[in-house]
Amino acid sequence: MRILGISAYYHDSAAALIDDGVIVAAAQEERFSRKKHDECFPHAAVRACLEAAGCRIDAQGELDPAIDHVVFYDKPFVKFERILETYLSFAPQGFATFRTGLPIWAKEKLFQRSLLTKELKKIAPSLGQRDKLLFSSHHLSHAASAFYPSPFDEALVLVLDGVGEWSTTSVALGRGSDLQIIREIPFPHSLGLLYSAFTTYAGFKVNSGEYKLMGLAPYGEPRFADTILRHLIDIKDDGTFRLDMRYFNYCTGLRMTNARFHALFGRPPRLPESPIEPFHTDLAASIQQVTETVLLRLTRALARETGQKNLCLAGGVALNCVANGKLAADGAFENIWVQPAAGDAGGALGAALAAHHLHAKQPRSVVVPDAMRGSTLGPSFSDAQTEDALRTLGVSYSVVDDTALLNDTAAALAAGEVVGWFQGRMEFGPRALGNRSILADPRSSEMQKTLNLKIKFRESFRPFAPSVLQEDAADWFDMHQATSPYMLFVTTVADAHRCLSPAQAAEQRGLDHQHTRRSDIPAVTHMDFSARVQTVSARDNPRYHALLQAFKQQTGCPMLINTSFNVRGEPIVCTPQDAVRCFLGTGMDRLVIGNCVLKKSDQPPALLSDYHLSVEAD
Structure with missing residues (x-):
């Protein structure tokens, strides 16, 4: 049974596809449209998921193999009910806003089934059949996205966001394939x-x-x-x-x-x-x-x-x-x-999973460490596709074997270069996890400032996260969980690697001291010795793990700075073309796409740009 989940029309629209309960693909529309937090119907994301699942559109415009259900991540009528009741509760306050917004709300909420079927038919007529379309409640979609891919047969599920239809906080209990919301605020x-x-x-x-x-x-x-x-x-x-x-x-x-x-x-x-x-x-x-x-x-x-x-x-x-x-x-x-895509984008995945287990009553198999497959669920590009794109763009590049690629990249990082790293399938969720990443040496006292001001073009106080070999994480950080593969837990740098005493650290607080060296890895150590750690295992991401190993062999340090491959205000890069544009328009020194290596010093000056100036600040 193949089920397509969709979130759209608020922010972070996305699509996800599961096949017999297995997560096949998931992607946010912003990565394709290049519009941050894009709320539009996710046409490109849907097509990317269908392609990843091997669903082809035949000459008649039909899908082969077919999609059994399409599930929307919330219930528009219930949300519209909340909008009306909220206005009545606060009336006459907000009447001007209500009067202006009512025609838009009515069009989007009251006729959303028709709108969805219309958009789906643009992709394939059979995809827009009304009897295939299901709706999941917003918080149930979130809860399903968290419980069903988790490694637990039984768990409490806590969902907190701005607001769904009515709920802002909900508690659910998951057991096997069953999931029930038991309490809400x-x-x-x-x-x-x-x-x-x-x-x-x-x-x-x-x-x-x-x-x-x-x-x-x-x-x-x-x-x-x-x-x-x-x-x-x-x-x-x-x-x-x-x-x-x-x-x-x-x-x-x-x-x-x-x-x-x-x-x-x-x-x-x-x-x-x-x-x-x-x-x-x-x-x-x-x-x-x-x-x-x-x-x-x-x-x-x-x-x-x-x-x-x-x-x-x-x-x-x-x-x-x-x-x-x-x-x-x-x-x-x-x-x-x-859930690594804990926001509304992840609701698309949760809606599909809820339909599979709760609507279709299909059994669930628990997967360890989890069923998200490292959250690398987006598109990938072959060597041939990459080289074709690079030739079309007119950039200078070389192709090297895996051993040279890893050793040379590690050496460049150790020498202070900033490297764009583009490998495999794109990540789903807001974090780059080693496939669409900008990498650098965490031992450098100047690197945090360099990355913020010359690469990301963002506020100087913004911290960066370390990607560390999973087997070495406990030697460098106070790990309260054995693993943190999705960069979703902040912990602290271990005492053995700190350079300041607690008293010294307390004296050197505030933005004036943001660049004080606090540890052996200053570029990923925040003001309070905290760090948003990503642990990397050979099982989940063998290529990135191998690069970290190469860097450790050359420097003794088992980690790298890992920040998302984008500039401030734009989505993470999706395609080789996106990566090259970002590389040429920033202070990055080197770009590695698959086995293709681009050095900034080798590029024609006419290709360099300040494209980040045209990106709206977030």
């Missing part, structure tokens, strides 16, 4: 929207700036945490919560916060790209601490109540890897697994 009380409110107040964009707020938090002190707890959110002992909606505007307007919120903290919102001050770092630290408080209380109470030992996480809040690290260190659950 409804809109407008949302931990995700609370965090997004502070994101916008700090001058960043919703749905993209939350990472920045999380990265800014270690530079500050949580001096506003009590203010948040007294005025904005009431957290019960079991972690359930309510927001005081007098401080927020997202129910009745187009802004997250209002004048009462701004008066509470004594300042108007920060303007984007304006200087970041200690006030903003302290705000970030405060909301991060409050978020962690909610999650710790929730998970401790749920562990006591249910007796479950395994926890699965999904929803946008599950991408808060600092909080995930605190949950792992807390130990309320023995094992934690987070």
